[in-house]
Amino acid sequence: MTAALLAKGLSKRYGGTQALDDVGFELQIGEVHGLCGENGAGKSTLVKVLGGYVVPDSGKIEIGGKTIKLGQRPDPSQISIVHQELSIVPHLTVLDNVMMGAPEVGTLYVRSRYRAAVRKQLDAVGLTHIDVDRVASTLSLAEQQLVEIARGVARGARVLLLDEPTATLSDAEISKVFKVVRALKEGGATIVIISHRLDEIFALTDRVTVFRSGRHIWTRNTKDVDPPELVRAMIGRDVVRGGMHAASGASARKTQLQIRDWSLRRQFGSFNMAFGEGETVAIVGQLGSGADSLVESLAGLHPSSTGRLSVGGEPFQLRTINDAYRAGIAYVSEDRAGKGIFLDATIEVNITAQVLDQLSPAGVISIRAARDRAAELAKDFQIDAHRLSHDASTLSGGNQQKVSLAKAVALKPRVLLLNEPTRGVDIGARSEIYSRLHAMTAAGMTLIFYSTDLEEVMEVADRVITVYRGELVNDRPRSGITADDVLHDILHGPERSAA
Incomplete structure (x- = not known):
C-alpha cells in the first residue's frame, strides 16, 4: 500500500x-x-x-x-x-x-x-x-x-x-x-x-x-x-514522577497574599481568600470561567479590578503590572512567544530584562553583573550556559518556557503567578521546572497558577480552587480530592457540587 x-x-x-x-x-x-x-x-x-x-x-x-x-x-x-x-x-x-x-x-x-x-x-x-x-x-x-x-x-x-x-x-x-x-x-x-x-x-x-x-x-x-x-x-532514562507538596499544613503557614472583595466585572465575582508562605495553589476553571482572569488580575493585567490586596500584611494598590512587581508579585504568561520573552533578543538579555535597574548601580549596565546573574539563573533552570548569547528564538518550546520563568524569578518575588506553567513542555523539562519551583516554595515563596492540565494540578498543588462562571465553587486541600472532583466542579458549578 x-x-x-x-x-x-x-x-x-x-x-x-x-x-x-x-x-x-x-x-x-x-x-x-x-x-x-x-x-x-x-x-x-x-x-x-x-x-x-x-x-x-x-x-x-x-x-x-x-x-x-x-x-x-x-x-x-x-x-x-x-x-x-x-x-x-x-x-x-x-x-x-x-x-x-x-x-x-x-x-x-x-x-x-x-x-x-x-x-x-x-x-x-x-x-x-x-x-x-x-x-x-x-x-x-x-x-x-x-x-x-x-x-x-x-x-x-x-x-x-x-x-x-x-x-x-x-x-x-x-x-x-x-x-x-x-x-x-x-x-x-x-x-x-x-x-x-x-x-x-x-x-x-x-x-x-x-x-x-x-x-x-x-x-x-x-x-x-x-x-x-x-x-x-x-x-533515555526513567523519570521519577512526584508532586511538590509542602510538608507543613496550610494552618501552619503565615499569610503571604490576602485578597478581599476582589472582583472584575463580567469576569468573576467577589473573592476573599488568603495564600500562605510556601503554598502552591492551583486555580482551575473552564475557558471563560474567569479562573485565568483572576490570576491575571493579581498580576495587574486588569486595571478595572476592584477590592483590597496585601502582601506580607502591607496593603497596596494594584493597577498595573509594575504595581505588582513593586509589591513582590511576578507573573509568567501562558503565551511565552507573544508575551513572555523577546524572541529576537539573546537568552541573557531576556533573563535580565526585568532587573536592569539592579544591574546598573551607576546608571550604566554592568555587563559582568548581567552575565553573572543570567548564568546563575540559567543554572537554576538547567538552561545551557553556553547558549546565553544565542537568540531565544533558537530554543525549543520547553527551554523558552524556562527562560520565561527565569526572567520572572530574577525579580526574587514573594508571590509567583503562572498561567499554564508547562504548556507544550515535555515530561523531562516539566520535571526540571517542578523541581526548581519546589525549591522556591520550600524557601517561602507563594506559587499561584492557572492550568487546564488536571494531571498537573493534582501533581503540583497543595490546594485547589475551582471556579465556574466567575464564582468560587470550592477551595480545598489537594490531598482530599480527586481529579474527578475538580472536573465536576468546573463543569457543573456550585449548584450541583457535592456538599
Whole structure:
C-alpha cells in the first residue's frame, strides 16, 4: 500500500546542533500517528521541513507516492499544519483567519460565500459561542488555538499535522478536539499529533514514533507500548514522577497574599481568600470561567479590578503590572512567544530584562553583573550556559518556557503567578521546572497558577480552587480530592457540587 507520507534520510544542522540526523518517517493512510520526544528532539524541525518552511541538508519526501520539492510549501490539500505557536492575525476577523490561505479564495474575496462553511467548522471544534465577524485579538489564547484547528480542518488535507493542539485547552475543549480528530480519521484523513500529554497519545493514536536528539528511535503500535516505556524512549532514562507538596499544613503557614472583595466585572465575582508562605495553589476553571482572569488580575493585567490586596500584611494598590512587581508579585504568561520573552533578543538579555535597574548601580549596565546573574539563573533552570548569547528564538518550546520563568524569578518575588506553567513542555523539562519551583516554595515563596492540565494540578498543588462562571465553587486541600472532583466542579458549578 502506498504511504500517505514517506520521508527518508532527512538531516538538518544548525551550527553545532544536529536537529535531524538521517531521519525516516512514514504515515499510513487513515491513521492517527503520535510523534513524541523531548523539547529539542527534532519534532518541530521535522514539521517545518514537511511544511516547506525549512530546507533539509539531505533527504526526500513523498506524499501519496509522489516526491515533493523540498523547501516549497506543499498544496494545502496535501498537508495542513496547525503550529504550536499561533499564527492568528489579531486584527482580522475569525472568518478571515479561517479562510486565510485557502486555495478556493481567489483574487476577489467575498466573505458572504464562506460564512456558512466557517460557521460549521467553528461549531465542530466547540466555538459555538464565537461570532465569525469577531476580531481575533479579542479571543482568549485557547479560543485562538481552536480557530487555528478549525482552519487546519477546513483545508481538507490528506495529511493534517497538529503540533500541541490542546496545550491551552481545558478537558471540556479537548474532548471536542478528540471528536474532530476521530471524525477526520473516519473520513480517511491521516493525522499526526505532537503532544506532551501522553494520555492523549494513548487515547487517540494508532501508532507512535519517538524522536530523541534529532534521531528516530522507534515507531510502534500504540497498543503495544506502555507509558513508562514511552517516557524512557523519549528521554533515555526513567523519570521519577512526584508532586511538590509542602510538608507543613496550610494552618501552619503565615499569610503571604490576602485578597478581599476582589472582583472584575463580567469576569468573576467577589473573592476573599488568603495564600500562605510556601503554598502552591492551583486555580482551575473552564475557558471563560474567569479562573485565568483572576490570576491575571493579581498580576495587574486588569486595571478595572476592584477590592483590597496585601502582601506580607502591607496593603497596596494594584493597577498595573509594575504595581505588582513593586509589591513582590511576578507573573509568567501562558503565551511565552507573544508575551513572555523577546524572541529576537539573546537568552541573557531576556533573563535580565526585568532587573536592569539592579544591574546598573551607576546608571550604566554592568555587563559582568548581567552575565553573572543570567548564568546563575540559567543554572537554576538547567538552561545551557553556553547558549546565553544565542537568540531565544533558537530554543525549543520547553527551554523558552524556562527562560520565561527565569526572567520572572530574577525579580526574587514573594508571590509567583503562572498561567499554564508547562504548556507544550515535555515530561523531562516539566520535571526540571517542578523541581526548581519546589525549591522556591520550600524557601517561602507563594506559587499561584492557572492550568487546564488536571494531571498537573493534582501533581503540583497543595490546594485547589475551582471556579465556574466567575464564582468560587470550592477551595480545598489537594490531598482530599480527586481529579474527578475538580472536573465536576468546573463543569457543573456550585449548584450541583457535592456538599
